Amino acid sequence: MRVRTPFRANPGRSPESCPALVLNADFKPLSYYPLSLWSWQDAIRAVFLDRVNIISTYDVVARSPGFEMQLPSVVSLKTYVRPCREPAFTRFNVFLRDRFTCQYCGARSDLTFDHLIPRSRGGQTTWDNVVTACAPCNLRKADHMPRDIGMIPARAPKRPGVFDLHEAGRNFPPNYLHESWLDYLYWDTELEP
Numbered sequence: 763m764r765v766r767t768p769f770r771a772n773p774g775r776s777p778e779s780c781p782a783l784v785l786n787a788d789f790k791p792l793s794y795y796p797l798s799l800w801s802w803q804d805a806i807r808a809v810f811l812d813r814v815n816i817i818s819t820y821d822v823v824a825r826s827p828g829f830e831m832q833l834p835s836v837v838s839l840k841t842y843v844r845p846c847r848e849p850a851f852t853r854f855n856v857f858l859r860d861r862f863t864c865q866y867c868g869a870r871s872d873l874t875f876d877h878l879i880p881r882s883r884g885g886q887t888t889w890d891n892v893v894t895a896c897a898p899c900n901l902r903k904a905d906h907m908p909r910d911i912g913m914i915p916a917r918a919p920k921r922p923g924v925f926d927l928h929e930a931g932r933n934f935p936p937n938y939l940h941e942s943w944l945d946y947l948y949w950d951t952e953l954e955p
Contacts, residue, residue, distance in 0.1 A: 777802040777803075777822060777824060777833060778801075778802070780802045780820045780822050780833045780835065781799040781800060781801060781802065781805075782799065782800045782801075782802065782804075782805035782833070782834045782835060782836065782837050783797070783798065783799060783835065783836045783837070783940070783942075783943045783946060783947075784798040784799065784800050784814075784837055784838075784839070785798075785817070785836065785837065785838040785839065785946055786838070786839055786842055786843055786845075787838060787839050787840065787841060787842035787843075788842060789838055789946060790946070791946060791947065792839075792843065792845075793928075793931070794928050794931035794932050794947075795858060795927070795928075795930070795931025795932075795934055796931075796936075797936050797947075800837070802824065802833045802834075805833070805834045805837055806824065806831065806833070806834070808837065809831075809834065809837070812840070813839065813840055813841070814834075814837040814838060814839055814840060815837065815838050815840060816834045816836075816837055817834075817836040817837060817838055817942075818834070818835045818836040818942035819832035819833060819834055819835055819942075820832060820833045820834075820835045820940075820942075835940050835942040835943070836942050836943060836946065845924050846924060847923075847924065848921075848923075848924070849922060849923070849924050849927050851887075851888070851889060853875060855922070855927060856875050856889075856892055856893075856894055857873060857875075857894050858927055858930050858931060859889075859894075859919075859922045859926065859927065859930060860893060860894035860917065860919075861930060861933060862894070862934070863894060863916075864894060864895050864896040864899055865893040865894055865895060865915035865916045865917060865919075866893075866895055866896070866899040866903070866913050866915060866916075867896060867898075867899050868916070869896040869898075869899070871896065872896050872897045872898070873894055873895070873896055873897075874894075874895060874896070874897055874900050875892050875893065875894055875895060875900075876892070876893055876894075876895035876899070876900045876903060877891055877892055878891050878892070878893060878907075878908055878915070878919065879891055879907065880904075880905040880906070880907075882905045883905065883907070889919060889920060889921035889922070890919055890920060890921065891919065892919060893915045893917075893919050899913065935947075
């Protein structure tokens, strides 16, 4: 029986600080927000299962007794994954559609969502009836109709497409972007001449 020995990385840098950016077969990220990242273990597993191509690597090497490999920083799937046509209706996706901003006052903290037509008046929990709101605005609106109390949302709610959410996600780059990822991500970064 063979005992599996875990990989050991370079002692100078933790492998946990080396996620791999995952690109679809067309070299576009699977998701911008949250950014499609795999742990170093998942990236290595996908390499061994021949599901991805390694595009770029870190200077960190993972080692086992009989093998060593530089940790992938960018991988692309070998098989194209067709994106969902309709995004799921989730609280996170509502916040993303509305740019993490209260649609009544512009606040960016203490966010929840509000039904334009209150549920007590037959309003449904749908893309067209829900907006991002801060807790104070949500409490102030309560079960009133928006026009009755002068609380009109900055943007009328509508069902976003996957492309709309990807575009919205580009406004919120993660805190950490490895230099090898920049050729595949299109945030507003200054381009070199």
